[in-house]
Amino acid sequence: MKNYSCIYCKDTGYIDVPDNEAAYDREYDRLDNMGQFTGEECHERALKHSGSHKEPCPYCNKK
Numbered sequence: 001m002k003n004y005s006c007i008y009c010k011d012t013g014y015i016d017v018p019d020n021e022a023a024y025d026r027e028y029d030r031l032d033n034m035g036q037f038t039g040e041e042c043h044e045r046a047l048k049h050s051g052s053h054k055e056p057c058p059y060c061n062k063k
């Protein structure tokens with residue numbers, strides 16, 4: 001497992017933000033309840049489901 005100094009953006013300086021947060025949350029919970037995906041897999045699949053865009057990471061000060 002890789003160690004990032006910022007786990008939120010994985011040191012890219014940008015994070016994926018759902019276009020539709022309600023759809024993201026619903027899909028994330030649905031996948032999570034299936035019990036066969038890791039949190040990260042749920043996150044990525046839910047992002048694809050809701051659509052996503054990049055925003056500067058609020059957790060680190062990368063430029």
Ligand SMILES: [Zn+2]
Pocket residue numbers: 006007008009010011012013014057058059060061062
């Ligand atoms: Zn960051």
